[in-house]
Amino acid sequence: MTTDILTVSCPSKRGIVATISSYLASQGCSISDSSQFDDVETGTFFMRVSFISEEGKPLSEIAEGFTRIGAEWNMNFEFHDSTTRMKVILMVSRFGHCLNDILYRWKIGMLPIDIVGVVSNHFNYQHLVLSHNLPFHHIKVTKDNKAEAEAELMAIIERTQAELIVLARYMQVLSDELCRRMPGRVINIHHSFLPGFKGAKPYHQAHKRGVKLIGATAHYVTAELDEGPIIDQETIAVTHAQSADDYVSIGRDVESRTLARAIHAHIHHRVFVNGDRTIVFPASPDSYAADRVG
Numbered sequence: 001m002t003t004d005i006l007t008v009s010c011p012s013k014r015g016i017v018a019t020i021s022s023y024l025a026s027q028g029c030s031i032s033d034s035s036q037f038d039d040v041e042t043g044t045f046f047m048r049v050s051f052i053s054e055e056g057k058p059l060s061e062i063a064e065g066f067t068r069i070g071a072e073w074n075m076n077f078e079f080h081d082s083t084t085r086m087k088v089i090l091m092v093s094r095f096g097h098c099l100n101d102i103l104y105r106w107k108i109g110m111l112p113i114d115i116v117g118v119v120s121n122h123f124n125y126q127h128l129v130l131s132h133n134l135p136f137h138h139i140k141v142t143k144d145n146k147a148e149a150e151a152e153l154m155a156i157i158e159r160t161q162a163e164l165i166v167l168a169r170y171m172q173v174l175s176d177e178l179c180r181r182m183p184g185r186v187i188n189i190h191h192s193f194l195p196g197f198k199g200a201k202p203y204h205q206a207h208k209r210g211v212k213l214i215g216a217t218a219h220y221v222t223a224e225l226d227e228g229p230i231i232d233q234e235t236i237a238v239t240h241a242q243s244a245d246d247y248v249s250i251g252r253d254v255e256s257r258t259l260a261r262a263i264h265a266h267i268h269h270r271v272f273v274n275g276d277r278t279i280v281f282p283a284s285p286d287s288y289a290a291d292r293v294g
């Protein structure tokens, strides 16, 4: 029996958890994991429930039966079949460490995603991608062809029905229109501990400033560069004896781990956007079990 997931956000009110758990029980479902957060600042309640349909009732019927409750409680809810792999496009420019890391985790089953394409504005990783029997798309980007380049990207996104775009060190700024069309569906890895050192050369900015910690930040992409809701961050200590190029080397693993954790949380529906911030619920046993599903 597989584990499915219900995600809910709604105005905060007494009885939400009782209502959801009673409904699932009435459908022959047992809850295997549950996380909730009541944001008193915004008056919004967030919940993620993992459940098993022990009497074999199809997810579609369980979801259909919940619509009345969803309406009564003004819920924004979604049922997720955890055996369905999210369709993902990976994007990269010249630095391939995050791409390589994602491809390895995907190959060994640690990241259960359906990679529907890899897009790059350079050819550096074409061979790597093709060696994984994955589609590679080269889209040249210059200051004069950004609109055409993005139209080509949108065509690939629509053709592949990609649900998530991962900027795995893709170094071109996406347009406001693309960001508006894909809210909460584009994740970027920025190679600094935001909000410090935004922009294209954060390690050199950090070295010039003389910081003792550098880091990486995975965030949802918005039109405002490096300002999107943060999903995950990690730091590492540096010293006076290290150069900016040393920071680049030290930062590779930090970036790769941080991006992989953010993708893992997103594909297992553990991340909720809450205004300019996120709520990230802890990984539940089912999410790791799902990872091992061949």
Ligand SMILES: Nc1nc2c(c(=O)[nH]1)N[C@@H](CN(C=O)c1ccc(C(=O)N[C@@H](CCC(=O)O)C(=O)O)cc1)CN2
Pocket (backbone or CB within 6 Å): 167, 170, 171, 172, 173, 174, 175, 176, 179, 188, 189, 190, 191, 199, 200, 221, 222, 223, 224, 225, 226, 227, 228
């Ligand atoms: N709409 C957004 N697009 C992108 C974001 C974002 O937050 N919002 N993040 C970047 C990644 N990034 C930092 O993490 C970044 C990439 C590129 C630049 C930049 O200044 N690029 C120059 C061109 C650089 C080049 O050609 O090498 C530019 O686009 O003019 C800053 C930050 C990905 N996209």
